[in-house]
Amino acid sequence: MKQGPYRTYLTEKEFPRTWYNLKADMKEQHDPFLHPGTLQPITAADLEGVFCKEVIEQELNCSDRYIDIPEEILEIYKVYRPSPLCRAYNLEQELGTPAKIYYKFEGLNTSGSHKLNSAVAQAYYSKKQGLSGITTETGAGQWGTALAMACAFFKLDLKVFMVKVSAEQKPYRKAVIENFGAEVIPSPSTTTAAGRGILAEYPEHVGSLGCAISEAMEVSTSTPGYRYCLGSVLDHVMLHQSIIGEEALIAFDMLDEYPDIVIGCAGGGSNLGGIIAPFMGKTLRGEKPETRFIAVEPTSCPSLTRGKYVYDFGDTGKMTPLMRMYTLGSGYQPVATHSGGLRYHGMSPIISKLYHDGHIEAMALPQQEIFDAAKLFSRTETILPAPESNHAIAAAIREALKCKETGEEKTILFNLSGTGYFDMAAYMSYNEGRLVDAVPTDADLQKGFDTIPNIPVNAEALK
Amino acid sequence: MKQGPYRTYLTEKEFPRTWYNLKADMKEQHDPFLHPGTLQPITAADLEGVFCKEVIEQELNCSDRYIDIPEEILEIYKVYRPSPLCRAYNLEQELGTPAKIYYKFEGLNTSGSHKLNSAVAQAYYSKKQGLSGITTETGAGQWGTALAMACAFFKLDLKVFMVKVSAEQKPYRKAVIENFGAEVIPSPSTTTAAGRGILAEYPEHVGSLGCAISEAMEVSTSTPGYRYCLGSVLDHVMLHQSIIGEEALIAFDMLDEYPDIVIGCAGGGSNLGGIIAPFMGKTLRGEKPETRFIAVEPTSCPSLTRGKYVYDFGDTGKMTPLMRMYTLGSGYQPVATHSGGLRYHGMSPIISKLYHDGHIEAMALPQQEIFDAAKLFSRTETILPAPESNHAIAAAIREALKCKETGEEKTILFNLSGTGYFDMAAYMSYNEGRLVDAVPTDADLQKGFDTIPNIPVNAEALK
Numbered sequence: 001m002k003q004g005p006y007r008t009y010l011t012e013k014e015f016p017r018t019w020y021n022l023k024a025d026m027k028e029q030h031d032p033f034l035h036p037g038t039l040q041p042i043t044a045a046d047l048e049g050v051f052c053k054e055v056i057e058q059e060l061n062c063s064d065r066y067i068d069i070p071e072e073i074l075e076i077y078k079v080y081r082p083s084p085l086c087r088a089y090n091l092e093q094e095l096g097t098p099a100k101i102y103y104k105f106e107g108l109n110t111s112g113s114h115k116l117n118s119a120v121a122q123a124y125y126s127k128k129q130g131l132s133g134i135t136t137e138t139g140a141g142q143w144g145t146a147l148a149m150a151c152a153f154f155k156l157d158l159k160v161f162m163v164k165v166s167a168e169q170k171p172y173r174k175a176v177i178e179n180f181g182a183e184v185i186p187s188p189s190t191t192t193a194a195g196r197g198i199l200a201e202y203p204e205h206v207g208s209l210g211c212a213i214s215e216a217m218e219v220s221t222s223t224p225g226y227r228y229c230l231g232s233v234l235d236h237v238m239l240h241q242s243i244i245g246e247e248a249l250i251a252f253d254m255l256d257e258y259p260d261i262v263i264g265c266a267g268g269g270s271n272l273g274g275i276i277a278p279f280m281g282k283t284l285r286g287e288k289p290e291t292r293f294i295a296v297e298p299t300s301c302p303s304l305t306r307g308k309y310v311y312d313f314g315d316t317g318k319m320t321p322l323m324r325m326y327t328l329g330s331g332y333q334p335v336a337t338h339s340g341g342l343r344y345h346g347m348s349p350i351i352s353k354l355y356h357d358g359h360i361e362a363m364a365l366p367q368q369e370i371f372d373a374a375k376l377f378s379r380t381e382t383i384l385p386a387p388e389s390n391h392a393i394a395a396a397i398r399e400a401l402k403c404k405e406t407g408e409e410k411t412i413l414f415n416l417s418g419t420g421y422f423d424m425a426a427y428m429s430y431n432e433g434r435l436v437d438a439v440p441t442d443a444d445l446q447k448g449f450d451t452i453p454n455i456p457v458n459a460e461a462l463k
Numbered sequence: 464m465k466q467g468p469y470r471t472y473l474t475e476k477e478f479p480r481t482w483y484n485l486k487a488d489m490k491e492q493h494d495p496f497l498h499p500g501t502l503q504p505i506t507a508a509d510l511e512g513v514f515c516k517e518v519i520e521q522e523l524n525c526s527d528r529y530i531d532i533p534e535e536i537l538e539i540y541k542v543y544r545p546s547p548l549c550r551a552y553n554l555e556q557e558l559g560t561p562a563k564i565y566y567k568f569e570g571l572n573t574s575g576s577h578k579l580n581s582a583v584a585q586a587y588y589s590k591k592q593g594l595s596g597i598t599t600e601t602g603a604g605q606w607g608t609a610l611a612m613a614c615a616f617f618k619l620d621l622k623v624f625m626v627k628v629s630a631e632q633k634p635y636r637k638a639v640i641e642n643f644g645a646e647v648i649p650s651p652s653t654t655t656a657a658g659r660g661i662l663a664e665y666p667e668h669v670g671s672l673g674c675a676i677s678e679a680m681e682v683s684t685s686t687p688g689y690r691y692c693l694g695s696v697l698d699h700v701m702l703h704q705s706i707i708g709e710e711a712l713i714a715f716d717m718l719d720e721y722p723d724i725v726i727g728c729a730g731g732g733s734n735l736g737g738i739i740a741p742f743m744g745k746t747l748r749g750e751k752p753e754t755r756f757i758a759v760e761p762t763s764c765p766s767l768t769r770g771k772y773v774y775d776f777g778d779t780g781k782m783t784p785l786m787r788m789y790t791l792g793s794g795y796q797p798v799a800t801h802s803g804g805l806r807y808h809g810m811s812p813i814i815s816k817l818y819h820d821g822h823i824e825a826m827a828l829p830q831q832e833i834f835d836a837a838k839l840f841s842r843t844e845t846i847l848p849a850p851e852s853n854h855a856i857a858a859a860i861r862e863a864l865k866c867k868e869t870g871e872e873k874t875i876l877f878n879l880s881g882t883g884y885f886d887m888a889a890y891m892s893y894n895e896g897r898l899v900d901a902v903p904t905d906a907d908l909q910k911g912f913d914t915i916p917n918i919p920v921n922a923e924a925l926k
Contacts, residue, residue, distance in 0.1 A: 006541045009472040078469045079553065080845045090542065090616075108571050110847045110882075152842040153553075172887035179890050180842060379615040379643060382543045384573045419573075421884040424635035427642050 113418030133157030140340030210316025232268025241274025269348025332448025338426030576881030673779025695731025704737025732811030795911025801889030
């Protein structure tokens with residue numbers, strides 16, 4: 001029985017004007033990042049050669065609950081946002097569930113995902129600081145596209161180190177990035193010492209995110225006027241992505257609704273962190289103690305459900321600061337899946353801390369189930385989702401089917417983080433019955449764990 | 464100076480509840496379709512073996528100005544619509560024009576274009592009539608995708624005859640169609656007499672729209688419970704697409720604005736007919752006599768600007784009724800361009816009549832200019848447009864630059880009919896300087912004209 005609209009769009013007057021800093025409501029902060037050389041908590045000064053200044057301030061800010069979104073960023077958010085809060089009436093009907101299923105649809109921009117929310121912010125702060133260019137890495141290509149769009153807007157140079165096998169398998173994704181004026185360099189490349197070193201040892205190396213990060217960081221730190229940008233994991237990215245949850249919260253208020261369960265897929269953690277932020281804040285403040293939060297990861301890369309909560313590097317090249325997080329080890333090799341955005345060994349330190357403290361649940365789902373969910377979803381809701389987002393859909397369907405058994409009329413919200421237009425090879429595999437659900441054995445995981453450095457967790461360093 | 468919002472979305476309460484039938488406001492109707500055998504005006508009975516009944520009624524309806532949108536169709540429109548009316552503030556600023564540029568963005572659904580508006584309607588009426596399946600043809604693939612989405616929703620079978628070269632060059636587009644459960648048959652195929660005939664004569668035939676239409680019509684007329692659907696050209700498609708202009712008109716009312724110029728690209732005419740419909744109605748009724756309407760076509764396929772206004776077939780196979788329209792001849796071979804959706808030899812009879820009577824202007828633009836326009840547009844407005852839509856963008860930019868010279872503050876509206884996510888090969892050609900702007904010579908055109916049947920225009924048959 002249809003009560004409210006299918007889609008709720010905020011008007012510009014209803015837009016959030018601030019980002020929400022979840023850390024301000026966390027009773028305990030995640031452990032501090034450590035300098036990989038000294039093993040001491042990292043300072044703003046340590047980071048200034050890598051990131052631009054305002055981003056570093058945001059990264060280290062644990063006290064301000066709300067941070068003003070600069071007018072210049074708001075003006076771009078208004079160009080491609082709001083993203084709609086959608087009620088999945090047709091999916092509900094097909095499932096025969098009494099649950100109300102809502103999704104926030106972040107795929108309605110050319111980058112195809114939520115990544116643009118942080119890309120715009122990072123490009124703006126870089127421009128404001130007077131930088132001339134930015135470097136980054138990209139795997140599946142959504143982050144590279146988002147940052148290329150943002151840099152085109154602010155007329156900043158951008159060099160994207162794209163995992164070589166991805167650049168070769170996805171020439172059209174590479175073309176989108178180039179269309180926005182960015183330079184795409186398949187990694188490993190001969191343009192950096194890091195790349196040349198890898199190629200000298202492994203001439204046929206097909207690339208990895210770890211290698212691309214090393215190359216991007218080398219170029220940014222050695223080129224005057226350049227800094228490096230990262231699209232997930234870090235606290236400032238979580239901050240920028242809070243716009244997702246904030247818009248959803250305002251829309252729910254308009255509909256006089258509130259979610260009982262909030263679901264997001266989890267790779268580095270940015271879309272999950274974004275959708276849950278203000279709802280988690282209410283729960284942490286005791287205003288909504290009953291809300292459940294669910295992180296969904298692939299069985300092939302189960303950092304939360306099977307990883308360790310220890311200090312580890314963010315990249316396989318071991319150049320980043322050490323972060324305490326749930327990790328499979330930076331040397332973990334996930335078996336092949338079609339969710340490139342979820343193939344990350346670690347997890348956002350904020351998400352990791354919330355999970356460790358029992359505020360978030362986690363589940364790992366196999367490929368077959370998540371593509372089955374996508375098939376049902378696309379045929380009822382007219383949207384072709386990204387394989388990453390399929391994890392959130394499948395978890396929402398599981399919860400809705402539980403409601404069908406119990407008769408409970410729960411309100412479920414999930415983040416539909418992106419579209420699958422550049423992932424048709426994955427859908428072809430599914431439609432042709434070629435999907436493989438390889439679950440890592442304990443021995444597979446142990447190989448990854450063996451690459452984790454032995455750093456004691458220093459309880460005194462907690463704020 | 465920003466006055467109103469970037470994007471205006473209608474709420475469900477503000478949605479149009481009727482389609483607008485432009486023919487009811489035309490003083491003269493286009494010449495009647497003729498039966499290709501008898502050369503007599505075609506009747507509803509003649510069409511019943513091909514199309515479903517309600518669609519035929521709409522096709523022949525010249526008197527009802529408004530036609531109720533059935534509730535079931537409205538409910539799906541609400542799932543993927545409204546499409547936003549966008550103000551191109553950033554493009555205006557980049558151009559330095561005093562003109563106000565608005566665009567209606569129809570690409571925010573999985574089919575990637577406006578085609579879904581008619582696909583949903585045609586699938587609904589087919590289901591309502593108790594049909595079990597539909598056939599159609601698709602070239603670039605957007606219509607095939609849209610109809611596959613609609614048939615998945617209504618659980619109707621769908622066979623899509625896809626031009627073979629397109630199916631081979633765009634495996635991912637084919638995969639999207641298949642993902643929604645439709646059967647895609649590369650055409651020419653061995654599944655029909657028409658296909659087998661062509662293959663017997665030309666074993667290496669790469670396919671054409673004309674051939675695909677012949678195959679689709681053969682299957683629909685020989686399979687019990689099947690009918691055929693067409694995605695453009697015909698009057699009922701124009702009717703369904705009027706939702707585009709109607710939404711735009713309501714949004715303009717909310718903004719207290721009205722366009723001085725309305726622009727759309729023109730292949731078969733469906734997106735142009737959709738965006739102009741209610742505005743043209745006001746002009747024809749004398750309420751807004753000054754509004755200009757501009758059809759934009761590629762120089763490679765200039766049916767309006769260089770074609771003849773005569774009776775011709777809609778397909779190269781010469782199976783369709785004869786329609787009086789601007790045509791280059793059904794045997795015309797357009798030189799290669801990247802705007803597959805505009806490579807049609809003819810033009811909607813409604814658009815043709817309005818053009819013939821001086822209510823619409825037309826211009827033909829070269830590929831280089833339209834991709835230059837897309838580059839500027841994508842970098843300022845964050846959207847990667849379909850090559851077809853680039854024609855409308857380029858014409859809007861031309862008009863905006865005229866305003867810059869004269870200082871006039873005109874309000875320009877164009878239809879951004881779709882996105883270019885499956886057209887990256889075209890953008891790669893552009894970015895790599897490989898675009899070719901081949902303009903047909905008079906001799907090239909004459910070859911097409913030679914394929915036009917010699918049917919006298921019977922003035923008595925005009926209503």
